[in-house]
Amino acid sequence: MKKNVALIILICFLALGVFGQQTSVVFAASAGQDPAPTATPDTSNPHRAGECLGCHGLPGMKGRTANDEIVSLYIQPAEHEVNFHTQAGVGCKFCHLDQGEYPHASSSFATCSVCHGMNGEKVDKTAELIFTLPYQDPREFTLSFNDACSQCHQEKYDQVAESVHTRLAEAGNKYAPMCVDCHGAHAISEANRQTQSAICKKCHEGEYNQYKDSVHGAALEDEANPDVPTCGGCHGSHAVKGPSNTDFRQIAATEICGKCHSDPAVMEKYGISTDVMGTYLEDVHGKTNIMGRVNRLDEVKATCYDCHGVHNILSPSNPYSSVYPSNLQATCAQCHQNAGIQFPAAWLSHKKPELATMPLLYAVNNYSLAVVVIVLLLAGLWVILDLRRANAVQVYKNEQGQE
Numbered sequence: 001m002k003k004n005v006a007l008i009i010l011i012c013f014l015a016l017g018v019f020g021q022q023t024s025v026v027f028a029a030s031a032g033q034d035p036a037p038t039a040t041p042d043t044s045n046p047h048r049a050g051e052c053l054g055c056h057g058l059p060g061m062k063g064r065t066a067n068d069e070i071v072s073l074y075i076q077p078a079e080h081e082v083n084f085h086t087q088a089g090v091g092c093k094f095c096h097l098d099q100g101e102y103p104h105a106s107s108s109f110a111t112c113s114v115c116h117g118m119n120g121e122k123v124d125k126t127a128e129l130i131f132t133l134p135y136q137d138p139r140e141f142t143l144s145f146n147d148a149c150s151q152c153h154q155e156k157y158d159q160v161a162e163s164v165h166t167r168l169a170e171a172g173n174k175y176a177p178m179c180v181d182c183h184g185a186h187a188i189s190e191a192n193r194q195t196q197s198a199i200c201k202k203c204h205e206g207e208y209n210q211y212k213d214s215v216h217g218a219a220l221e222d223e224a225n226p227d228v229p230t231c232g233g234c235h236g237s238h239a240v241k242g243p244s245n246t247d248f249r250q251i252a253a254t255e256i257c258g259k260c261h262s263d264p265a266v267m268e269k270y271g272i273s274t275d276v277m278g279t280y281l282e283d284v285h286g287k288t289n290i291m292g293r294v295n296r297l298d299e300v301k302a303t304c305y306d307c308h309g310v311h312n313i314l315s316p317s318n319p320y321s322s323v324y325p326s327n328l329q330a331t332c333a334q335c336h337q338n339a340g341i342q343f344p345a346a347w348l349s350h351k352k353p354e355l356a357t358m359p360l361l362y363a364v365n366n367y368s369l370a371v372v373v374i375v376l377l378l379a380g381l382w383v384i385l386d387l388r389r390a391n392a393v394q395v396y397k398n399e400q401g402q403e
């Protein structure tokens, strides 16, 4: 389909080249604006107004970077038309501020003869045309256009600036993803929940392959489930966070998993308990999370994903799940080296001790709570009585002193 459109446009283009002797015809057809009005129209360079596809629609247009690599300078007219920005009215010049006219501000020289020949011959539209580009390599070339997006999407820049990806870039990794790596430049398509993992997959295929079979990923890919996390749901799409953020282990439980798993409006639909976060924070493992917050420890022991897995999380009733009863001992043994077969039973799991299910523990818990409360109350009373007495003694002494 796309190919056909491209072909038709190409044929029209060629036909115009043959029949349209005057440039005005050619460039009117190659989509763009009218030439800027000048006092004495300069006909020697009809390209000055910069109609782009007149030249960049030539399939043989290429550029050579300083390190001798070749990049294509050809823009497929069909691709341009389906481009999201074209449809939103964002034309070429919005992003290419330095190339609005020809010769481009970025051109090192106006190389008319490469296309027109030394004697102004007809342009051979099938020829390979290689131009020298003022960039070290193709990556520098790409990066030089990254700021173009900021004119209109500044808030995304601010978010990306906080990401682990930007820290990679700052540390010298020039392949850390920029706007154009994730979105493309010309064929920018819709970016939403459904297309998200495809974007991250470009560079993180290993994580994606695990994710797509997990309880979260399978629901997204197979059923377009609106509630499960995408890659960005756990990491953020622009302000991406990951394990190299020192607080990542801490926020994983409460802000990442807990955000959904303690929300009854979401979990009710799937019949999944929302006690998981509360019970975690109350048990011995979750306590280190709370202590970590207070004392700024970065080593939080047993967070949700130590038991459940990360990108490969499965339902506990799935025999491949790391928390399936027969796998549980191995899961605990990652940290509790000598954990025997009975060890998992030493832990309450995500269950709250309740009168009906665990009467003894419930009684012990409540008994100790009651004892603590009563002792504190008695102590408080004692302090108050003592203060009152001390006060009375002082008043008496003062009166004696005055006499």
Ligand code: HEC
Binding pocket: 047, 050, 051, 052, 053, 054, 055, 056, 063, 073, 092, 093, 096, 099, 100, 101, 102, 104, 106, 107, 108, 109, 111, 131, 132, 133, 134
């Ligand atoms: C007369 C032909 C011609 C027209 C018209 C033209 N270009 Fe170019 N363009 C070139 C050539 C030749 C190069 C190769 C490098 C150079 O000479 O600047 C180039 C290079 C580029 C580059 C590569 C970056 C760089 O710095 O060289 C971009 C981007 C570009 N043009 C965009 C545009 C846009 C956008 C338009 C329309 C506003 C346009 N061009 C119109 C001939 C043209």
Ligand code: HEC
Binding pocket: 052, 053, 056, 072, 073, 074, 075, 080, 085, 086, 090, 091, 092, 093, 094, 095, 096, 141, 142, 143, 145, 146, 148, 180, 185, 186
């Ligand atoms: C939304 C911003 C945006 C718009 C609109 C846009 N470009 Fe680009 N263009 C870019 C970016 C970013 C790059 C660098 C991409 C890369 O190197 O992968 C680029 C690269 C190019 C190149 C170098 C070849 C290439 O594909 O990498 C040419 C030529 C070019 N653009 C011409 C055009 C023309 C002609 C139009 C209008 C039909 C246009 N651009 C519209 C952002 C844009």
Ligand code: HEC
Binding pocket: 017, 021, 022, 023, 026, 043, 044, 045, 046, 047, 054, 055, 058, 061, 102, 103, 110, 111, 112, 113, 114, 115, 116, 120, 121, 122, 123, 129
């Ligand atoms: C990237 C290739 C390219 C470059 C570089 C280029 N032109 Fe053109 N030029 C074309 C194309 C394509 C046409 C359309 C006419 C055609 O189909 O042959 C054209 C048409 C023209 C015409 C109209 C007459 C004609 O041949 O049809 C003039 C005049 C012209 N160009 C002048 C210039 C000048 C002056 C420069 C240098 C400043 C220049 N061009 C650089 C590709 C180029």
Ligand code: HEC
Binding pocket: 149, 150, 153, 156, 157, 160, 165, 177, 178, 179, 180, 182, 183, 191, 192, 193, 195, 196, 199, 232, 237, 238
């Ligand atoms: C690491 C990949 C990645 C990078 C880098 C990235 N994006 Fe995105 N972007 C996404 C994903 C995934 C979505 C869709 C999901 C979402 O909205 O969270 C998206 C959505 C968008 C949207 C549309 C949705 C919305 O929230 O309005 C815009 C506009 C956007 N990005 C612009 C940018 C700009 C501009 C940059 C560069 C500063 C950029 N993005 C950098 C991955 C990325």
Ligand code: HEC
Binding pocket: 084, 085, 088, 090, 094, 095, 146, 148, 149, 150, 151, 152, 153, 179, 180, 183, 184, 185, 188, 189, 190, 191, 192
């Ligand atoms: C001149 C302004 C302008 C520039 C420059 C610009 N955009 Fe956009 N962009 C828009 C407009 C307008 C929309 C559509 C309105 C909207 O939905 O926000 C849009 C929408 C988007 C979307 C969302 C598509 C969707 O799913 O809704 C993405 C992604 C995007 N732009 C990425 C980029 C990238 C990447 C660049 C730089 C290469 C860029 N934009 C440069 C104006 C611009």
Ligand code: HEC
Binding pocket: 197, 200, 201, 204, 207, 208, 209, 211, 216, 229, 230, 231, 232, 233, 234, 235, 242, 243, 252, 256, 305, 310, 311
């Ligand atoms: C349910 C939440 C969740 C989802 C969904 C998720 N991640 Fe992760 N991701 C994590 C956690 C938690 C870690 C930290 C693991 C660790 O410290 O070992 C992590 C680590 C990473 C890392 C660092 C390297 C590694 O494997 O430890 C990358 C890269 C990554 N994720 C990419 C992705 C991509 C790409 C997707 C989508 C296909 C994705 N993640 C989906 C939670 C998630």
Ligand code: HEC
Binding pocket: 164, 165, 168, 175, 176, 177, 178, 181, 182, 196, 199, 200, 201, 202, 203, 204, 231, 232, 235, 236, 237, 238, 240, 241, 242, 243, 244, 245
């Ligand atoms: C153009 C390539 C590219 C794309 C696209 C990309 N990343 Fe990355 N990402 C990297 C590189 C390179 C690293 C550093 C090496 C590594 O940890 O794998 C990285 C690292 C990460 C890390 C680990 C950071 C840490 O703390 O160690 C996470 C998490 C991550 N990316 C998430 C994402 C998500 C989510 C998306 C999609 C929205 C995405 N990435 C898209 C290239 C990319």
Ligand code: HEC
Binding pocket: 215, 216, 219, 225, 227, 228, 229, 230, 233, 234, 252, 256, 257, 258, 259, 260, 261, 266, 270, 272, 304, 305, 308, 310, 313, 314, 315, 316, 317
């Ligand atoms: C964006 C919300 C969201 C986030 C974030 C999230 N989950 Fe989930 N999770 C869900 C939904 C919705 C389901 C149910 C999917 C289904 O059954 O189709 C689910 C299912 C599960 C299940 C399977 C439960 C069962 O009984 O089948 C486990 C285990 C799980 N998640 C653990 C985690 C862990 C651990 C994290 C953090 C690393 C996490 N989730 C992050 C929404 C989320």
Ligand code: HEC
Binding pocket: 253, 254, 257, 258, 261, 271, 272, 273, 274, 276, 277, 280, 285, 302, 303, 304, 305, 307, 308, 316, 323, 328, 349, 350, 351
């Ligand atoms: C020490 C290991 C461990 C930790 C830490 C842990 N879990 Fe679990 N989780 C389990 C086990 C074992 C089960 C299965 C038995 C059960 O449901 O109690 C389970 C079950 C679940 C279920 C399924 C509940 C249902 O109703 O089907 C979800 C969802 C869940 N955990 C999420 C979490 C979240 C979110 C965290 C962090 C706040 C977390 N888990 C921390 C071991 C753990």
Ligand code: HEC
Binding pocket: 284, 285, 288, 301, 302, 303, 306, 307, 328, 331, 332, 333, 334, 335, 336, 343, 344, 345, 346, 347
């Ligand atoms: C990531 C490491 C890790 C994993 C996995 C883990 N634990 Fe722990 N657990 C600890 C640490 C460390 C402590 C000591 C208390 C503390 O510092 O938080 C602890 C303490 C305990 C205690 C209190 C008694 C004691 O030995 O100190 C029990 C009971 C317990 N864990 C059960 C389990 C069970 C059951 C599993 C598997 C379902 C499990 N743990 C998985 C790290 C882990």
